[in-house]
Amino acid sequence: MATVLLRRTSASLTFLRPSLFANWLAPVATAAASLNVPRTTWNLPALGSLLELFPSIVLAVPKSKTSHSRKAMRSANKGLKDKRNITNCAGCGSVKLAHHICPNCYSQISRQFKDKKKESGDIIDLS
Amino acid sequence: MAARLYSVIVLAVSSTFNSTPIMKHGVAFRKFSRTSSHRMLMLRNLVTSLFEHEQIKTTLPKARDTARLAEKIITMGKKGDNGSQTRASAFLLKPIALTKLFSTFAQRYADRPGGYTRIHKFGNRVGDNAPHAILELVDNPRDLRWELTSRAVGRELLKDKLHKKGPQRVLNEGAESASEILRQERAMDPENQGILRPKTRWNLQKILRFRNKNAVDELAKKAVDYADQLLAEPLASRALHEGSKHESPSARLPRRHAGHKRIGEERPAIVVAQGSLAPGTPPRAPGSKKPTFNMESALTEGFKHAS
Numbered sequence: 529m530a531t532v533l534l535r536r537t538s539a540s541l542t543f544l545r546p547s548l549f550a551n552w553l554a555p556v557a558t559a560a561a562s563l564n565v566p567r568t569t570w571n572l573p574a575l576g577s578l579l580e581l582f583p584s585i586v587l588a589v590p591k592s593k594t595s596h597s598r599k600a601m602r603s604a605n606k607g608l609k610d611k612r613n614i615t616n617c618a619g620c621g622s623v624k625l626a627h628h629i630c631p632n633c634y635s636q637i638s639r640q641f642k643d644k645k646k647e648s649g650d651i652i653d654l655s
Numbered sequence: 656m657a658a659r660l661y662s663v664i665v666l667a668v669s670s671t672f673n674s675t676p677i678m679k680h681g682v683a684f685r686k687f688s689r690t691s692s693h694r695m696l697m698l699r700n701l702v703t704s705l706f707e708h709e710q711i712k713t714t715l716p717k718a719r720d721t722a723r724l725a726e727k728i729i730t731m732g733k734k735g736d737n738g739s740q741t742r743a744s745a746f747l748l749k750p751i752a753l754t755k756l757f758s759t760f761a762q763r764y765a766d767r768p769g770g771y772t773r774i775h776k777f778g779n780r781v782g783d784n785a786p787h788a789i790l791e792l793v794d795n796p797r798d799l800r801w802e803l804t805s806r807a808v809g810r811e812l813l814k815d816k817l818h819k820k821g822p823q824r825v826l827n828e829g830a831e832s833a834s835e836i837l838r839q840e841r842a843m844d845p846e847n848q849g850i851l852r853p854k855t856r857w858n859l860q861k862i863l864r865f866r867n868k869n870a871v872d873e874l875a876k877k878a879v880d881y882a883d884q885l886l887a888e889p890l891a892s893r894a895l896h897e898g899s900k901h902e903s904p905s906a907r908l909p910r911r912h913a914g915h916k917r918i919g920e921e922r923p924a925i926v927v928a929q930g931s932l933a934p935g936t937p938p939r940a941p942g943s944k945k946p947t948f949n950m951e952s953a954l955t956e957g958f959k960h961a962s
Contacts, residue, residue: 616916616924618855619806619881623914623924628776629789629803637802 685716698724699748705772706752706760709795715776718788722772725792729764729771732756763794767865775799794865804858805874808851809881812836814918815850816882826886834875841871885918 614623617630624630687694701721705711706728713721728746731739735757747753764771775789791799812833816825836850837859843849845857863870892909899906911917914928926933 612925614914614924614928616914616927618852619803619810621810621916621918621920623912623928625776625778628778629799631778633803633806634777634789634799637799641797 685720687717687720699746702728702746703748703752705790705792706747706755707749710789710791710797710799712777712787712789714780715774715786715788718774718790722774722790726769726771728756729760730769732761733764735761760792767793773800798862800858801862801874802877804855804862805877806881807855808833808837808859808874809878810885810918811851811855812878813882813885817919832875833879834872837871837875837878 611625613626615626616622617624617633619633620630620636622630622632624632687697689697697717698721701711701713701717702725705721705725728743731743740757743756744753747756760771771793773791773793775791777787777789779785780787789799791797813825820828840849840851840856841860841863843856845853845860849856851859859874863874896906896908913930914924916924916927920927922933926935930936931939
């Protein structure tokens with residue numbers, strides 16, 4: 529129904545071109561025509577890459593090489609921090625971290641248990 | 656045309672970012688970056704391993720979640736009724752863990768109202784610097800706190816003996832029986848002045864709380880054995896050095912690491928490690944250097960000034 533109407537309008541358009549109403553009919557007709565007819569040609573700007581969309585004033589770039597001094601100042605806070613939670617083990621006296629078990633003591637205890645296990649023949653009674 | 660497209664793109668990008676920050680206050684459970692089924696199975700495996708070995712090493716957050724679950728399962732084991740058995744057998748993945756739960760642990764923790772597990776922090780893992788922890792069942796045959804406290808007690812008894820008797824007598828006699836001292840310390844309030852440090856006394860009272868009558872004697876024996884070991888260590892290392900002298904004549908005497916606390920040393924670790932540079936150390940007058948005579952340094956480091 530709509531296509532029939534369209535054909536009529538396009539036909540009337542060619543007939544009415546020299547008429548008085550051509551000024552306001554023509555854009556309406558073209559708009560109506562463009563609604564339903566699928567166009568295969570698209571009007572796009574020719575893009576080599578997306579970068580062409582961005583004018584170079586937008587891209588951020590360093591103006592000059594960061595001096596050794598400025599670079600060093602920036603990394604002033606990045607040094608390793610000292611550990612303050614250092615204490616001595618109450619058992620062996622060696623240095624250990626606060627609230628952690630002493631690795632020296634644990635190693636000795638663990639080895640003692642493993643030796644005992646070996647002596648008793650690989651079956652430790654944990655009951 | 657280009658400007659319009661650019662503004663559209665900017666708008667699209669900014670709308671994908673969430674501007675309001677997300678908080679995580681008061682959330683009870685950890686997710687461990689795993690799906691719910693994976694997480695549950697991992698925790699079940701950890702609890703089963705804990706029941707099987709009674710002492711496991713894992714990361715600290717996993718240990719905390721495992722401890723929570725394990726204590727609930729042990730409560731089930733203490734109840735012992737049919738429903739508890741069904742639920743526990745559905746949770747645990749090995750039959751040995753199930754049998755231990757209803758026999759060994761139910762007996763061991765019969766009088767203890769909760770708190771059947773203990774977590775010891777144990778530094779950081781080498782590969783990814785993850786904080787590690789040792790999770791163990793309290794009062795198990797390899798109880799770490801029992802061992803560490805016995806060592807601390809032994810060392811402090813030895814220090815006390817050295818003060819009162821002097822090194823020569825202690826070397827000849829060795830450390831005596833300490834059961835009587837431990838019984839006194841056990842009854843004492845942790846804040847009062849006694850032979851042991853307040854922290855050691857506190858640990859002593861904790862580990863003896865739910866044990867049987869002979870526990871004090873066992874602990875005393877362990878402490879005395881360790882004190883003898885402490886006495887023997889510098890002698891042994893000196894003997895080893897003498898033995899290897901003919902192979903490498905220029906080798907130095909063995910020294911302790913920086914900050915190692917000798918028996919009787921009162922200064923904190925950092926101060927000892929810093930030596931003469933420690934804050935609060937009075938500046939040494941030139942030419943006044945005297946060797947510090949204690950048993951350890953006499954037998955291990957040797958002295959350039961000793962005649």
